[in-house]
Amino acid sequence: MNFDPSMASAGEIAAAVREQRITARAVTEATLERIAATHASLNAFTTVTAQRARLEAMAVDACIAAGRDPGPLAGVPHAVKNLFDLAGIVTVAGSKINRAHPPAKEDATAVERLRRAGAICVGALNMGEYAYDFVTDNAHDGPTRNPRDLARSAGGSSGGCGAAVAAGLVPIALGTDTNGSIRVPSSFCGIWGLKPTYGRLSRGGTFPFVASLDHIGPFARTVADLAAAYDAMQGPDPRDPACTLRPVEPASARLNEGLGELRVAQLGGYFEKNCPPQAHSAVAAVASVLRAGFTRHVELPQVAEARAAAFIITAIEAGHLHLDRLRTQAADFDPGIRDRFLAGALMPGAWYVQAQKFRSWYRAQVAEIFRHVDILLAPATPVPATLLGQETMTIEGVEMPVRPNLGLYTQPISFIGLPVVAAPVHPAGPQPIGVQLIAAPWNETALLRAARILEASGVCSAPVARLAA
Amino acid sequence: MVRTLLETEGMPKINAPHIVGELAALHDAYERALAANDVPTLKSFFWDSPHVVRYGASEHLYGTDAVSRYREGHTPVFTHRQIVRREILTLGPDLASIMCELSQTVTGQQRHSRQSQTWCRFPEAGWKIVSAHVSQTTPPADTSLGWETYVSEAAAALGLPLHPGHRPGVIQNLQRAANLAGPLLALNLPLDADLAPIFTP
Numbered sequence: 001m002n003f004d005p006s007m008a009s010a011g012e013i014a015a016a017v018r019e020q021r022i023t024a025r026a027v028t029e030a031t032l033e034r035i036a037a038t039h040a041s042l043n044a045f046t047t048v049t050a051q052r053a054r055l056e057a058m059a060v061d062a063c064i065a066a067g068r069d070p071g072p073l074a075g076v077p078h079a080v081k082n083l084f085d086l087a088g089i090v091t092v093a094g095s096k097i098n099r100a101h102p103p104a105k106e107d108a109t110a111v112e113r114l115r116r117a118g119a120i121c122v123g124a125l126n127m128g129e130y131a132y133d134f135v136t137d138n139a140h141d142g143p144t145r146n147p148r149d150l151a152r153s154a155g156g157s158s159g160g161c162g163a164a165v166a167a168g169l170v171p172i173a174l175g176t177d178t179n180g181s182i183r184v185p186s187s188f189c190g191i192w193g194l195k196p197t198y199g200r201l202s203r204g205g206t207f208p209f210v211a212s213l214d215h216i217g218p219f220a221r222t223v224a225d226l227a228a229a230y231d232a233m234q235g236p237d238p239r240d241p242a243c244t245l246r247p248v249e250p251a252s253a254r255l256n257e258g259l260g261e262l263r264v265a266q267l268g269g270y271f272e273k274n275c276p277p278q279a280h281s282a283v284a285a286v287a288s289v290l291r292a293g294f295t296r297h298v299e300l301p302q303v304a305e306a307r308a309a310a311f312i313i314t315a316i317e318a319g320h321l322h323l324d325r326l327r328t329q330a331a332d333f334d335p336g337i338r339d340r341f342l343a344g345a346l347m348p349g350a351w352y353v354q355a356q357k358f359r360s361w362y363r364a365q366v367a368e369i370f371r372h373v374d375i376l377l378a379p380a381t382p383v384p385a386t387l388l389g390q391e392t393m394t395i396e397g398v399e400m401p402v403r404p405n406l407g408l409y410t411q412p413i414s415f416i417g418l419p420v421v422a423a424p425v426h427p428a429g430p431q432p433i434g435v436q437l438i439a440a441p442w443n444e445t446a447l448l449r450a451a452r453i454l455e456a457s458g459v460c461s462a463p464v465a466r467l468a469a
Numbered sequence: 470m471v472r473t474l475l476e477t478e479g480m481p482k483i484n485a486p487h488i489v490g491e492l493a494a495l496h497d498a499y500e501r502a503l504a505a506n507d508v509p510t511l512k513s514f515f516w517d518s519p520h521v522v523r524y525g526a527s528e529h530l531y532g533t534d535a536v537s538r539y540r541e542g543h544t545p546v547f548t549h550r551q552i553v554r555r556e557i558l559t560l561g562p563d564l565a566s567i568m569c570e571l572s573q574t575v576t577g578q579q580r581h582s583r584q585s586q587t588w589c590r591f592p593e594a595g596w597k598i599v600s601a602h603v604s605q606t607t608p609p610a611d612t613s614l615g616w617e618t619y620v621s622e623a624a625a626a627l628g629l630p631l632h633p634g635h636r637p638g639v640i641q642n643l644q645r646a647a648n649l650a651g652p653l654l655a656l657n658l659p660l661d662a663d664l665a666p667i668f669t670p
Contacts (some may be wrong), residue, residue: 198670305656308649315646327629339638342631343646346623346639351650358653363670404645417670431647441670 002466005030006168007464010225011367014118017075020064024057024075028120031077035122035169038467043144044154044163047089053077063118071118072228072252073417075341080341081158082124084216085205093207094127094157096140097325097332106206108172109240110216110233119231122170125160129334131176131209132318133157134184134406135386139334143388146188147465149430152385155188155406157181158219159185162189165219168464172229173219176203178210179310182217183436186422188385188431191462192226192451193219197244197441198417201230204239206382210317211242212356213310213414223451223464226421227251230444233379251445262446266289267378267438270303271409273398278433279379279409284376284423286435287377289457290450296365298373301365302358304345306412308364310356311404313415314394318353319344328389363416370440375450379409380422380434411436421447423460435460481561488559492588495596496555496567504550508540516589516597524602526582547573547580563590572615580605616640616647 003016005027016022032050037044063070080086083093085104090096111283112184126144128136130219137143144159146152147167154163158175162185165173175182177195187194192425193216203214208214218229234248248353266287272280300306319326322341330338369376386402393402413420418441422434437447454460495514502510515521519532523539530536550573559565569584586601620639624631631639 016599271591305653308653311649312646315642323627323629330630330632330635339635340642342629342635342639343642345627346620346643347646351646351654353664354650354654354658357658357662358656360664361658361662450624452566 001219005077006034008171009222010073010171010220010228011222013076014072014074017060017069022075022122024060024064024070025054025317027075028077028122029056031120031122031170036145038167038169041145041150041467042147042163042167042169043142043157044125044160044167044169045079045123046092046126046160047086047139049086049089049121049123052086052088053120053122056115060118060120071116071232073114073172074118075321076119076172077122077170078114078119078174078229079123079125079161079164079170080108080121080174081127081161081176082400083127083176083207083209084111084124084174085207086111086121086124089124091207092124092139094129094131094133094141095333097329098207100339104205106205109237111201111205111234113233114172114174114229118207118226119172119232125158125164125173125175127160128157128181129337130207130318130322130341131157131178131181131468132314132337133404134180135388136160136185137336137388139336145388146385147467148190148432149385151387152431153188153388153390155185155385158185159188161185161219162191162193165189165191165221166462166465167467168221171221171225174216174229175219175415176206176209177215177217177410178213179314179414180407181213182219183380183410183420183422183434184406185423186219187380187432187434190424190426190434190465191219191221192223192424192460193217193434194230194444194448195414195420195422196230196444197419198414199244199442200419200442201233201241202235202237202240202243204237204243208321210314210321212317213314213417215414215417221464223448223455224252226451227255227448232446246442249442249445251312251448254445255448257449259290259450259453262374262450263372264375264450265296265298265373266379267297267300267376268297271378272411273396275379276382276395278384278399278427278429278431279382281427282433282435283377283379285425285427285459286423286437286454289454289459290375290377298369298376300369301410302362303412306362306415308409309358310411310415312347312351312355313359315340315344316347317344319347339341359416366418367440374439374443374446376436376438378413378434378436378438381406381410382408384429384431384433409436417441419444419447421451423451423454424462425460426463480563484557484559485562488562488565489557492557492559492565493555495588496557496586500552502548503545506545511540512537515601516591516596516599517594518599518667520546520599522600524604526603526605547575549574553581564588565596575605582606616643619643
């Protein structure tokens with residue numbers, strides 16, 4: 001048997017399992033072994049659900065033996081940020097405090113939908129505490145290390161997702177993104193990430209952070225895998241009041257339609273001014289491939305205010321969500337994050353109302369821009385992966401703290417729920433960096449089509465990281 | 470560096486405690502006179518000389534006569550005046566500077582003010598201000614004073630006990646958010662920009 005699941009895409013694994021070239025059980029065992037062998041260096045997983053994975057794999061194999069279809073993700077291992085409910089496991093959400101909670105009674109909706117598609121859940125992944133983070137330097141579980149350079153951060157808050165996928169531990173991981181928590185780890189780890197339209201995928205059974213801004217989405221090493229995971233999770237869900245009732249729009253079958261009439265533009269202004277060289281060149285490289293759609297520059301209005309409004313809505317909603325815990329257990333929060341929650345709990349209401357009103361206005365302005373363009377390009381992060389423990393970074397001569405500023409380019413986009421694919425660009429240098437492909441609400445398919453072109457061109461790729469022994 | 474230089478032999482001693490104490494008492498008295506608008510006392514703190522200089526927030530006064538005319542014709546408009554930080558530096562027995570940051574309300578508006586004074590001890594007249602400068606900025610963008618009080622009172626109103634060790638980080642985060650929020654709050658949004666209770670992109 002010559003099949004190495006760690007180097008295979010989800011599509012390749014599912015095909016091999018369905019064609020009975022390998023069993024789901026064998027894929028699972030190989031996956032569990034690789035997770036164990038790399039844990040000491042990466043610290044990506046906080047829980048490995050070995051028994052559950054074996055049972056799910058046996059069910060897939062039994063299904064195939066009986067001549068039935070186990071689904072498009074047959075035997076594909078995946079793992080989830082540890083704020084997704086997994087039945088029988090405590091949903092810690094990166095915290096110490098939640099460890100006192102009872103185990104989840106049932107799976108999160110997204111996990112259940114992946115299981116129905118034949119996927120195998122192998123565990124829960126490390127994250128920044130309560131998702132208020134861009135570096136996954138978790139005080140309770142330790143930092144997750146970037147598989148492309150163990151001295152560096154995997155990004156956050158879905159850092160375990162980025163590391164697990166980049167290291168070939170799983171081909172698909174589920175994360176969440178409120179201000180950039182899928183796009184930042186995608187950029188730092190050099191893999192694909194999809195933050196769909198706000199409301200597209202159900203957040204049912206996830207531990208919340210900022211109800212107005214929380215999204216879930218997949219990570220993968222190929223565009224087809226990203227689309228397959230996304231398709232498997234679509235559909236309305238009464239467990240999430242924000243989840244859309246729109247009909248599902250599967251993207252997988254449309255990936256190879258090409259750019260067609262899609263109009264592509266580069267975001268200028270805020271996104272270009274002071275943009276560090278590597279982020280700038282990555283956007284330029286992506287733009288050059290998508291030139292067929294005639295690349296030009298457009299500017300969004302009041303972007304700095306959009307970022308400020310996202311910052312304020314985040315702080316205030318999160319501060320309120322955790323108010324009782326802050327009253328009684330402030331000392332148990334991650335010290336790197338606690339003061340932001342406390343500050344959010346104390347911010348004036350007028351700030352919040354202005355931020356939410358501004359959101360309506362800004363959404364209308366951006367909708368106008370999307371009448372003339374389909375895909376916007378912008379950097380995902382200002383810099384490639386920062387070092388673990390790095391406090392400050394210098395962007396065009398200005399020194400600024402790392403943690404609050406990694407979301408400079410992601411926050412003004414997720415603020416109005418636009419769908420984004422984070423596309424990994426691996427330059428000649430040592431560190432990859434991501435580019436955001438941004439579309440109008442509900443137009444994920446356009447993004448995935450463009451992503452497929454970038455992947456085919458070779459400008460974007462997500463190879464499995466070679467881990468030092 | 471400066472300290473080392475000044476403390477070498479033959480150099481004036483800096484911040485001798487009894488000299489600092491003298492200046493602190495004088496400055497306290499000056500502030501009391503200012504609050505009471507006690508013009509004769511205020512005038513007496515300044516060196517009687519054509520060389521004395523006082524720059525106000527908007528006035529430039531050269532010589533005793535100009536300073537005195539200003540005092541006599543001016544009614545202070547500040548309230549809630551409070552010293553945020555006072556730095557007294559004495560250089561030997563006869564020379565000192567006093568630098569202050571102040572919070573005050575001027576004509577109903579919150580102001581963050583700076584006061585600089587150079588003091589000299591003269592053989593007959595004693596300690597006098599030989600030059601002074603005050604300036605103001607609009608709300609305390611560069612101080613956490615406003616947040617100190619706000620944090621205490623908002624936390625109390627919320628029933629949120631704050632560990633003293635957590636306060637500096639909380640204030641720093643509020644300050645950072647306030648700096649970001651400034652331009653957002655200054656925007657004049659159209660009246661129909663309502664917030665959506667359930668947000669649909």
